[in-house]
Structures are given as structure tokens and as C-alpha cells.
Amino acid sequence: MAAARVEERRILANIAQYGEANEPKPELPEELVPEKPAATFGQAVELFRSGKAITKLKSSTRAGYEAILTTRLLPRFGDRPLNGIAFEEVTKLDAEMVKEGLSASRRRNVQAAIRSVLRAAVDAGLLKEMPKLPDLPKTGRKKLPAFTREQVDRTLDVATPSQTIAFSLAIYAGLRSGEVKALRWSDVDLAQGILVVRLSRSKGELSTPRGATCGSFPSPRSSSPSSRA
Incomplete structure (x- = not known):
């Protein structure tokens, strides 16, 4: 009974001081807190697919993004940490697309898809901030001829x-x-x-x-x- 009363007083004191029955455990120094593994580009793509790709993109645009993600970006960046995809990596990718003979418009679409995935990751807290990326390729305005x-x-x-x-x-x-x-x-x-x-x-x-x-x-x-x- 004496021990029970001592425990009762301890619990009541903790509730009065901390708002809970047990005393909070002391936090580890910041340098001792284990870092969470960085999210990968593939994880960010899945987040984008299930969220903004549906809520923000039209069906035709979503289909174009999906083709780019599946055939070009995921095989290259899928397992890489998000914080490892920045100016140098995207510049190399763009240079390779130039060598392939891709038009400025198609190269622009690929870079736009990368930006959309990274921006969705920033909004979700998977990435601290948008990295610096190369400028989007400039494309000329296409003029469609009218029927005679x-x-x-x-x-x-x-x-x-x-x-x-x-x-x-x-x-x-x-x-x-x-x-x-x-x-x-x-x-x-x-x-x-x-x-x-x-x-x-x-x-x-x-x-x-x-x-x-x-x-x-x-x-x-x-x-x-x-x-x-």
C-alpha cells in the first residue's frame, strides 16, 4: 500500500508537470540522432503518380508524363536519392538527348517531368527545396496552316x-x-x-x-x- 501511494504521487506529479503519467525521455543530441534514409526518385514518382498527376494534369498530359517517366527517367534515376538529382545530372541527360537528335520540344517535356516530380517531393516534405536545374530548352512557336x-x-x-x-x-x-x-x-x-x-x-x-x-x-x-x- 505504501509503495502504491508513492507511485500515485509520482504519477500525479508527472501529470501536473508534463501532462502525462511518465516523465518524457531526454532527447538525444542532434549529432547523435540517426538520419532518415533519403527518399529516392522512384518514391517521389509514385507520390506524384498518385497525387498531382491526377489532380493537376489533364489526361493527355498525364499520359505523356507517364511515357517519359517509364521509358526514360525511372530507368536512369529510379534508385537515386532525390538530393542527388541536380544541375549536373539533368544537364548530362539533356546533352544525351541532343545527341539522340531529340527536338527541343521533347527535351523540354522531359525536363518538365523532372521538375514536376521534384516539386511534388518538396510539397510532401521528401525534399527540402528545389535544386538548381538547367534552363528549359527554348522552343519556337508552331504555326498551323489554315485550310484553303x-x-x-x-x-x-x-x-x-x-x-x-x-x-x-x-x-x-x-x-x-x-x-x-x-x-x-x-x-x-x-x-x-x-x-x-x-x-x-x-x-x-x-x-x-x-x-x-x-x-x-x-x-x-x-x-x-x-x-x-
């Missing part, structure tokens, strides 16, 4: 009824392929000749287009074709 009147007429003359609608939306209203596929009757006002682009469909998934568009559509045979560069 003759090309438009020849295309529509041989198109099926459903193809005529799709091609006319692309040629005269400037809709992209995914926007044509996702267009709904509720987006179209035939009486006023107005349509609103709210969605885009790619690889079976609906997403928002690059910019919601509201415009008018004139009679196909009486207007000039348009293109989106």
Missing part, C-alpha cells in the same frame, strides 16, 4: 453527316478535337448561333479546355475557314 477554301469544300463534299458537323466545328468555330467530342446540346443555341466550349474529351476522360470559349458560328458555306495555332 478549296480544301475545305473538298473535305466537306466527301464527309459523312456526322463528320461534316465535326469538321465544320473545327474549321469555322475553331474547336479542338477534344472540344468537338465533348460538346453537348446544352452548350449550343441554334436560334442565336452561339456555342460555349466548357469541356474537352481526351483518352476517354472529360476535363476543362485550355480556355472556356463563347462564340458565334456562321453558315459554313458562307464564311472563311479558321485555325487555331
